[in-house]
Amino acid sequence: MEIKAQTTAQRFLLHADSLFQRAAYNDAAIAFERAIYAAETDMELYHYALLQKAYTYKATGNFTKAFNTLQRTDAATMPDSLRGVVKYETVLNAYLAGMFKEAEFELLQLEHQYPNDTAQINELLFLKILVQNELQQWDNAKQSFEKYLALHHLPPSVAEDYYAFIKNPRLRNPEKARTLSTFMPGVGQIYGGNIGQGLISLGLQLGLLGFGAYNIWQGYYITGFASGLALFQAFYFGGIENAEAATIRKNKEKIARYNGRVRFFVLEVEGGE
Template sequence: MMRYCFICIFLYGYFVSSGQDVLWGTNAVETREDVLKSALSFERQAFEESDLSRKGFLLLQKSYCYKKIGDYQSALDILNRVKIPSRDTLNRALKYEKILLNYLLGNYQRSFDELLKYRLSQGTSQGEVDGDILILEILNLIGLNKWEEAKELTLMNADDLGTDSEQVEAFFSGKLKPKNPDKAYTLSLFLPGVGQMYSGYFLKGVLSGGIQTLLVGFSAYSLHQGYFFTGGMTGVALFYTFYLGGARHARELAVAKNKERAREISLKFMKGVK
């Protein structure tokens, strides 16, 4: 179970900090400059190396350096340069790193796709993979808002993950149905403010609906009083702007609520896995 602990500690650090603050604290053994020098050394050696397997190994080490300083995109770009035979023993490490780095970058679908490729290459089905890959599979499902699937997979492998059904229920407590951004958008078009409320932001919905109601009232009053320019150009134009803007805002809030919920589930899961 030690590898489970390692990956959970590493990923938990990613969620609760920017990554670099943890690595480069006052007690850090290596400085950022030291790690970048090591990366440069690995690049130089890889440039001079003709053997593809050896070159791939050196580039993998360089990728580790960039991952260590929290530059996940550069680490992934380095791995994409690696060209080695498909049966090379280094392939497992490369595939795992691509899955992990895409996850850390928030590219959950890409990470999950890489995981599927790995599973096919190993001839295994869902859940029947290495422990660290299994954890990433569950975390990617959470990131993709497939919370029920993540829960089922966790329950199916509870023993291997060092947990039980009661703890799994705690990880995935609350409503597991994600908000639908398109539904939030449509609801706000139908009745301003309702989309924000559906997304879980009641006060923002009340504010949005209230502002638009006032603008409608202002426009109607101005037109009734004969102030056609004021009512049309100011009231109606502002209402139309807030009307469409409010609908887009509701959709963004639904996405934000899903991310917030996914982060909450992921943290509970990583803290609970032994």
């Protein structure tokens, strides 16, 4: 009976593999699920089919689904031959799906459960750097990067260059930008690195204030008050909000630039192998 069930599952698997090779990914995903369903006690086939199903999702850019499919694997019953590749794909898909916390967890789990599996730990080192970068754990990322450089016989000075920003990441405090703009319109934006926006904000507020004051001086009290002062206060409070939002945006840009440089380097090395 068991032999018969296995042959059914294997038949499904063969069919799924052929669909995958023909790049019929949607059909292949269901076909692999069919093999998973039919696998019963054949744990090797079960895990192989799950891995292949994850590949179909990865091929269509559906990294979250690929990650979730790989989460269905069971470490206790998975054959050792698949363990490495399943772990690799799990971390990779988590990273590609933007699930950096999950990727970090998978990496920590690997180092904790298989501290002697240096081959796999080294293989995943480049992803570890990228994940730690995204989580802004730059000190850890630098350490990983130094290990990575040593592993690829590259000069350690590269790490100092690529992580030079740690000493002064020039990330600005959005709260401080708010406070600055509250007392000195436009200065919060300039502090956050948005000089143009700061000058425009300052100019608008001075202009409106001037217009209001001039009208009141000329005896046009209502116009001075409503067009000058009322609009001034709108831009004043708007400027405070803008100082904070613009600083947050600028910080994100800086982080993306720091990480992007390291990512480009690491992927060049990986691609060159």
